[in-house]
Amino acid sequence: xxxxxxxxxxxxxxxxxxxxxxxxxxxxxxxxxxxxxxxxxxxxxxxxxxxxxxxxxxxxxxxxxxxxxxxxxxxxxxxxxxxxxxxxxxxxxxxxxxxxxxxxxxxxxxxxxxxxxxxxxxxxxxxxxxxxxxxxxxxxxxxxxxxxxxxxxxxxxxxxxxxxxxxxxxxxxxxxxxxxxxxxxxxxxxxxxxxxxxxxxxxxxxxxxxxxxxxxxxxxxxxxxxxxxxxxxxxxxxxxxxxxxxxxxxxxxxxxxxxxxxxxxxxxxxxxxxxxxxxxxxxxxxxxxxxxxxxxxxxxxxxxxxxxxxxxx
Amino acid sequence: xxxxxxxxxxxxxxxxxxxxxxxxxxxxxxxxxxxxxxxxxxxxxxxxxxxxxxxxxxxxxxxxxxxxxxxxxxxxxxxxxxxxxxxxxxxxxxxxxxxxxxxxxxxxxxxxxxxxxxxxxxxxxxxxxxxxxxxxxxxxxxxxxxxxxxxxxxxxxxxxxxxxxxxxxxxxxxxxxxxxxxxxxxxxxxxxxxxxxxxxxxxxxxxxxxxxxxxxxxxxxxxxxxxxxxxxxxxxxxxxxxxxxxxxxxxxxxxxxxxxxxxxxxxxxxxxxxxxxxxxxxxxxxxxxxxxxxxxxxxxxxxxxxxxxxxxx
Numbered sequence: 001x002x003x004x005x006x007x008x009x010x011x012x013x014x015x016x017x018x019x020x021x022x023x024x025x026x027x028x029x030x031x032x033x034x035x036x037x038x039x040x041x042x043x044x045x046x047x048x049x050x051x052x053x054x055x056x057x058x059x060x061x062x063x064x065x066x067x068x069x070x071x072x073x074x075x076x077x078x079x080x081x082x083x084x085x086x087x088x089x090x091x092x093x094x095x096x097x098x099x100x101x102x103x104x105x106x107x108x109x110x111x112x113x114x115x116x117x118x119x120x121x122x123x124x125x126x127x128x129x130x131x132x133x134x135x136x137x138x139x140x141x142x143x144x145x146x147x148x149x150x151x152x153x154x155x156x157x158x159x160x161x162x163x164x165x166x167x168x169x170x171x172x173x174x175x176x177x178x179x180x181x182x183x184x185x186x187x188x189x190x191x192x193x194x195x196x197x198x199x200x201x202x203x204x205x206x207x208x209x210x211x212x213x214x215x216x217x218x219x220x221x222x223x224x225x226x227x228x229x230x231x232x233x234x235x236x237x238x239x240x241x242x243x244x245x246x247x248x249x250x251x252x253x254x255x256x257x258x259x260x261x262x263x264x265x266x267x268x269x270x271x272x273x274x275x276x277x278x279x280x281x282x283x284x285x286x287x288x289x290x291x292x293x294x295x296x297x298x299x300x301x302x303x304x305x306x307x308x309x310x311x312x313x
Numbered sequence: 314x315x316x317x318x319x320x321x322x323x324x325x326x327x328x329x330x331x332x333x334x335x336x337x338x339x340x341x342x343x344x345x346x347x348x349x350x351x352x353x354x355x356x357x358x359x360x361x362x363x364x365x366x367x368x369x370x371x372x373x374x375x376x377x378x379x380x381x382x383x384x385x386x387x388x389x390x391x392x393x394x395x396x397x398x399x400x401x402x403x404x405x406x407x408x409x410x411x412x413x414x415x416x417x418x419x420x421x422x423x424x425x426x427x428x429x430x431x432x433x434x435x436x437x438x439x440x441x442x443x444x445x446x447x448x449x450x451x452x453x454x455x456x457x458x459x460x461x462x463x464x465x466x467x468x469x470x471x472x473x474x475x476x477x478x479x480x481x482x483x484x485x486x487x488x489x490x491x492x493x494x495x496x497x498x499x500x501x502x503x504x505x506x507x508x509x510x511x512x513x514x515x516x517x518x519x520x521x522x523x524x525x526x527x528x529x530x531x532x533x534x535x536x537x538x539x540x541x542x543x544x545x546x547x548x549x550x551x552x553x554x555x556x557x558x559x560x561x562x563x564x565x566x567x568x569x570x571x572x573x574x575x576x577x578x579x580x581x582x583x584x585x586x587x588x589x590x591x592x593x594x595x596x597x598x599x600x601x602x603x604x605x606x607x608x609x610x611x612x613x614x615x616x617x618x619x620x621x622x623x624x625x626x
Contacts, residue, residue: 147491178460
């Protein structure tokens with residue numbers, strides 16, 4: 001199976017171009033949930049178990065309305081090896097519920113080391129005469145600072161195992177321009193990286209028209225998003241920065257194709273912590289309400305931009 | 314304690330500006346060691362245990378002659394959560410033996426997520442009313458593509474906990490120039506990033522004259538290394554690419570200051586797999602011989618460049 005084809009079809013089936021970011025840590029748990037699941041001085045294993053329980057409750061509540069989850073490795077590594085068990089269990093639980101699973105690991109290294117990362121998240125690890133999976137994701141995020149030596153081992157793993165990657169092109173943070181907006185020759189660094197991403201993905205274009213090699217394009221830079229959209233017609237965008245980071249649906253239409261495809265928008269804290277702004281609801285119900293609100297906001301933005309008419313939905 | 318001061322003192326005490334890279338995976342184990350430590354079809358836990366046993370034997374053999382080890386996370390993530398247990402145990406075992414420990418994780422993310430990574434490797438994780446360490450390293454490696462939002466959370470963790478980072482500036486791989494050598498304004502991307510690294514580290518300069526914010530500068534580009542050395546007098550360099558990647562001692566003198574300080578050179582496979590070229594020795598003894606040969610090669614290169622005379626060694 002081609003991971004990007006599968007993602008596109010799930011977005012279409014659920015009529016929802018959004019992905020929920022499970023950046024879960026203890027500080028995001030509602031006080032009642034924390035009281036019920038944790039001692040006052042928990043150890044790493046107990047913390048990691050409570051985080052899995054929270055993720056599980058959110059997946060149970062959201063899997064029928066969202067096509068994908070993105071699991072941010074930093075929040076799991078913070079709890080040591082026990083956190084990595086929860087990371088792995090969360091990926092597995094989401095996949096069992098028919099969700100496309102993105103390991104947001106932003107890995108980058110060279111040669112044999114990049115191959116090891118690709119094996120860890122998208123492929124399999126050789127164990128003597130056998131093989132086994134370390135962390136089972138459909139997609140991993142990758143950083144391009146090392147050039148193609150750091151990316152092609154992931155591309156080869158996509159080819160072999162059917163997974164996909166999203167390469168950082170233009171990120172959502174305030175200082176992303178410090179390097180990415182610098183001009184090299186007649187274009188910016190992020191435009192140049194975008195073109196490299198299109199090149200790297202040229203051999204992996206699926207039936208839905210998009211390559212398994214996608215790009216991360218921050219929601220907080222709508223002009224740059226529209227610019228990249230025009231330049232990279234075969235590149236699917238993972239668009240973080242909605243919600244807590246400030247972007248709204250109407251600003252994001254430029255990241256989508258004329259037919260409303262080609263992008264998926266991530267929100268993390270606004271969903272994980274939806275209980276904070278909906279004190280009358282339990283956390284899972286609040287997350288569902290916020291996920292539905294976000295979906296409708298994105299679809300309204302696409303409609304307002306005239307991108308819904310030709311949409312296959 | 315200031316991690317860079319400590320590293321500089323250990324280099325001086327052992328008269329050895331080299332760091333051993335523990336990029337250990339099953340394919341690096343000698344056949345006899347693998348037969349003694351593994352079944353034909355090992356599981357992840359057994360593989361991870363064998364890798365720890367190998368690392369332990371190497372540390373036991375090398376800790377009196379080398380100042381530091383660099384542990385490459387990719388090779389441990391490849392074995393799933395069990396691999397992360399071995400990663401953590403390897404860091405701890407090396408620290409217990411008086412070695413400076415570098416977690417080669419090349420992490421990068423923004424805001425709260427970068428803080429989570431910094432907590433995972435250099436700081437502590439909040440657990441209710443308490444705190445605990447996830448992975449205990451003296452240094453972590455960091456990728457700069459996201460700009461300062463992705464680096465300053467690590468710098469703050471260094472300040473708070475006494476650790477250090479090495480930011481990728483000019484990497485050792487063949488395609489590193491694809492992005493890093495592009496010209497932005499009157500300089501290259503890697504020169505620009507080098508200047509940012511110096512800025513980010515300005516508040517963390519230790520008694521030995523170097524900032525806790527260092528730079529990764531590939532051994533395979535000696536001209537660029539000498540260029541950066543001249544531009545960044547307070548920035549300590551982690552120099553990978555010696556040995557298996559092709560660089561030799563005489564080519565590396567340019568990465569060092571006039572007094573022979575300011576850099577540490579990494580070798581991984583040439584040490585881990587020294588048994589391949591020394592079939593008459595057991596693997597640990599072969600690693601020691603290669604580590605001593607490397608040390609002498611580096612010191613001879615410094616001497617030939619006239620950088621030994623003023624050396625505090």
